[in-house]
Amino acid sequence: xxxxxxxxxxxxxxxxxxxxxxxxxxxxxxxxxxxxxxxxxxxxxxxxxxxxxxxxxxxxxxxxxxxxxxxxxxxxxxxxxxxxxxxxxxxxxxxxxxxxxxxxxxxxxxxxxxxxxxxxxxxxxxxxxxxxxxxxxxxxxxxxxxxxxxxxxxxxxxxxxxxxxxxxxxxxxxxxxxxxxxxxxxxxxxxxxxxxxxxxxxxxxxxxxxxxxxxxxxxxxxxxxxxxxxxxxxxxxxxxxxxxxxxxxxxxxxxxxxxxxxxxxx
Amino acid sequence: xxxxxxxxxxxxxxxxxxxxxxxxxxxxxxxxxxxxxxxxxxxxxxxxxxxxxxxxxxxxxxxxxxxxxxxxxxxxxxxxxxxxxxxxxxxxxxxxxxxxxxxxxxxxxxxxxxxxxxxxxxxxxxxxxxxxxxxxxxxxxxxxxxxxxxxxxxxxxxxxxxxxxxxxxxxxxxxxxxxxxxxxxxxxxxxxxxxxxxxxxxxxxxxxxxxx
Numbered sequence: 001x002x003x004x005x006x007x008x009x010x011x012x013x014x015x016x017x018x019x020x021x022x023x024x025x026x027x028x029x030x031x032x033x034x035x036x037x038x039x040x041x042x043x044x045x046x047x048x049x050x051x052x053x054x055x056x057x058x059x060x061x062x063x064x065x066x067x068x069x070x071x072x073x074x075x076x077x078x079x080x081x082x083x084x085x086x087x088x089x090x091x092x093x094x095x096x097x098x099x100x101x102x103x104x105x106x107x108x109x110x111x112x113x114x115x116x117x118x119x120x121x122x123x124x125x126x127x128x129x130x131x132x133x134x135x136x137x138x139x140x141x142x143x144x145x146x147x148x149x150x151x152x153x154x155x156x157x158x159x160x161x162x163x164x165x166x167x168x169x170x171x172x173x174x175x176x177x178x179x180x181x182x183x184x185x186x187x188x189x190x191x192x193x194x195x196x197x198x199x200x201x202x203x204x205x206x207x208x209x210x211x212x213x214x215x216x217x218x219x220x221x222x223x224x225x226x227x228x229x230x231x232x233x234x235x236x237x238x239x240x241x242x243x244x245x246x247x248x249x250x251x252x253x254x255x256x257x258x259x260x261x262x263x264x265x266x
Numbered sequence: 267x268x269x270x271x272x273x274x275x276x277x278x279x280x281x282x283x284x285x286x287x288x289x290x291x292x293x294x295x296x297x298x299x300x301x302x303x304x305x306x307x308x309x310x311x312x313x314x315x316x317x318x319x320x321x322x323x324x325x326x327x328x329x330x331x332x333x334x335x336x337x338x339x340x341x342x343x344x345x346x347x348x349x350x351x352x353x354x355x356x357x358x359x360x361x362x363x364x365x366x367x368x369x370x371x372x373x374x375x376x377x378x379x380x381x382x383x384x385x386x387x388x389x390x391x392x393x394x395x396x397x398x399x400x401x402x403x404x405x406x407x408x409x410x411x412x413x414x415x416x417x418x419x420x421x422x423x424x425x426x427x428x429x430x431x432x433x434x435x436x437x438x439x440x441x442x443x444x445x446x447x448x449x450x451x452x453x454x455x456x457x458x459x460x461x462x463x464x465x466x467x468x469x470x471x472x473x474x475x476x477x478x
Contacts, residue, residue: 013447016431020451023424031416034401041406 062235069232074127081123088116133180141176142166145183145203152187160187161200170205170266171244178240179203179212185233186214186260193231194218196257208266210246215259220252271450274457281460282307282314285467292471299349299411300471306342307463313338330378332429333385337367340389343418347396350411351403356396363388383430390426394419410470417462421455428452 092113096106128134136144142164149160171179183201190196196218204211241248246264286307293304313335320328341360348356367385371377397419404412428448 012431016427016448017451019427020424023427024420027420027423030398030401031419034405038405045406 059235059239062232063239066232066236074131077123077127081127082120085116085120085123089113089120092116132177136177136180137173140166140168141171141180141203142168144180148180148184148187152191158191158197158199161198163202163204165202165204166210167205170210171264175244178244179210182212182237182240182262183214185237189231189233190216190218190258194220194258210264212262213259214261215257217257220254220256220258222254223250223252271453275453278453278457278460279314279318281457281464282311285460285463286311288464288467289471292467296471297349297410299346302342302346302349303411303414306339306346309338309342310335327379329381332381333378336382336386336389336429337364340364340393343393344396347393347400350400350409351396353399359392363392381429386429387426390422390429394423394426397422411466413462413466413469417459417466421459424455425452 092109095101096109096113101109133144133147135147145162145164149162152160183203186201187199190199194216196216199214199216201212201214238248241262244262244264246262248263249261250258251260252258286304289300289304289307293301313331317328317331320326320331340363344356344360348354348360367382367389370382370385397415400409400411400415401419403409404415428451431448
């Protein structure tokens, strides 16, 4: 009788002890699982953040380089087209101030000054125009693209087909400028680097979306290898697509031209 | 061995009074969850103290206090997790369970002088589930009260079983040593829980926060 009682007692204690141990082991397993998952998730988040930071640094770097290049170009333009010409004007004006010149000479000098001043005016207008096309602000994206086409068409070494079907004010004017720059940069890439002879692009707006399809028959590029070292122009385009909140797809391979599709949703 | 366990028992009782003081010190400058947790510690300390008092003054059975212990623990920890997890349904579940427990007592008033295994198990396991949900929520970001959460998870999970088997002491066929063993295990687990509460305070709240 006593032994029996003892056995039941022991059994109960044992069962309870085993159950508690099992619960503890299970609990430890859950906490460890939690701890390791947390570490892993943290690591993934950190990697992602680092990647983002390095990407931003890259964007920042390319922005600065682009800015410096642009400044250099403007300085060069100002120097070549304006400063040096104004020097001539100043020299001629200096001649005019001398007392021992004849009327004929004075007339010649005056004509020369007028001629040079006119070219300076024309150059400064051109520089300003390149910096910010006035047509875009005054008449909108469609007119600006048309103008871009006309300017390029003057050179006639290639053929451009384009169609623009753009609903006025689909984009805010500052965003229109980005889109315009994208088209400008693509055209300049095709002509300067890819040596394309046939270029075609279409810009179309629908109810809530905008499509830009661009292709040329130029040299194209090796996307896989150029990925590490993209041209500044391409990085600029990518950044502008990001600002426009759009999606871009580039399809190209060496000697097969390039097709770029950009899609924006309102 | 018994002397050692008695020592631990005394330590847990003194600690349960000591911790609320630490937490009260930082009461004002902290958020709602911290305040609820501090109230929980204070209430538990009062119940612990009453338990000891009843035993020392030989006032009879102290089992009725267990009902206060479990109910307040359930209510305050539910509010604590409702605050941490930002889930409104925890309050609804809490109300339903309280109604259920109240019905148990109306149905059988003598329950007051026994343990209430089903009540203990349900309330403790609900808190364990909330602790698990909080683990899940803390996976991807840094959250406060993680160490206390580990403590609550372990202590409530293991002690649920001990308290659920508490009515064994009324079983005449089982000697007192069994319930004593269970009580000892509970004390050790409780000390570990208290230790984690202290670590939480020491790591995250011992240095006053700079107000930003």
